Amino acid sequence: MTYAIIEAGGHQLRIEVGRFYDIDYVPQSKPEAQLFFQRVLLLSYQTETIFGKPWIPGSYVRAKVLYHFQKKKVRVYKMRPKKKTRKIQGHRQLQTRIYIESIGMASTEA
Structure with missing residues (x-):
């Protein structure tokens, strides 16, 4: 397993x-766009495992952007006791869903 x-x-x-x-x-990406991640910390394929210090030079991960969406709303409730002060705030974090196409190093493709 790679x-x-x-x-x-x-x-x-x-x-x-x-x-x-x-x-x-990832704001600069559109759906169906290609993303390359070069900050690979660990790479494991077949029986070999390579650790980075902190990253592995020459390694990459190629991914495709599927779509952007918002996570479930998180509600923040603030209240001051013994006062009539209440505040409810909501936040929805933006996310990008990616599909991993390949993991590789400079000359080997896994």
């Missing part, structure tokens, strides 16, 4: 080829 750990949007993700993942919104 998998990699990448850094995307300030988070680390364990990814596999042929699956889709939700990452923080």
